[in-house]
Amino acid sequence: xxxxxxxxxxxxxxxxxxxxxxxxxAPAYAANECLAPDEKAAxxxxxxxxxxxxxxxxxxxxxxxxxxxxxxxKKQLAEQSAAFRNYFKKKYGxxxxxxxxxxxxxxANDVSGLNITKQNRGFCRYTGSKFDKLERVSPExxxxxxxxxxxxxxxxxxxx
Numbered sequence: 001x002x003x004x005x006x007x008x009x010x011x012x013x014x015x016x017x018x019x020x021x022x023x024x025x026a027p028a029y030a031a032n033e034c035l036a037p038d039e040k041a042a043x044x045x046x047x048x049x050x051x052x053x054x055x056x057x058x059x060x061x062x063x064x065x066x067x068x069x070x071x072x073x074k075k076q077l078a079e080q081s082a083a084f085r086n087y088f089k090k091k092y093g094x095x096x097x098x099x100x101x102x103x104x105x106x107x108a109n110d111v112s113g114l115n116i117t118k119q120n121r122g123f124c125r126y127t128g129s130k131f132d133k134l135e136r137v138s139p140e141x142x143x144x145x146x147x148x149x150x151x152x153x154x155x156x157x158x159x160x
Contacts, residue, residue: 034159039087045080045146047107048130054111055127062124065131072134076142091158099158 035043056066070077088096088103115123137145 035087038083041143041147042080042083042087045077045143046084046104047111048146049077050104050107050111051114051127052130054108054115055124055131058115059124059127062127062131069131069134073139073142076139080143080146088158103158 052062052066052069055062085096085100088100092099114126118126134145
């Protein structure tokens with residue numbers, strides 16, 4: 001929904017506002033239904049990694065945690081990254097790099113926007129809880145974790 005924005009007054013009628021927000025977010029969820037389970041896992045891993053990378057850049061206390069995350073899940077991140085790239089190659093052929101770069105840039109901007117919306121400290125707490133959970137996740141369970149970890153960033157997979 002490029003170019004569309006709406007300002008809701010949550011105080012006047014919160015139920016209508018919540019319903020409208022759910023309705024407006026539905027296409028993003030529905031559009032991701034075109035992904036196979038392994039592709040969805042790759043996209044979810046990329047969203048999680050992007051959130052944690054933004055945390056490393058914005059939250060001093062998370063820099064070393066991000067480095068530990070990359071070190072611990074190096075193999076899994078490489079596998080998910082390969083699956084992510086393969087999706088774009090399969091879907092777009094010679095345009096894959098351009099489409100992938102566009103998606104990754106938009107995702108990074110969305111995560112940065114979440115950081116701004118949460119006024120940084122809230123974002124640092126939000127990502128801190130993700131780092132806390134990851135400390136208890138084995139590398140073998142990374143894909144399962146990243147697929148089940150909710151993000152406040154709603155991405156729309158390029159299915160068309």
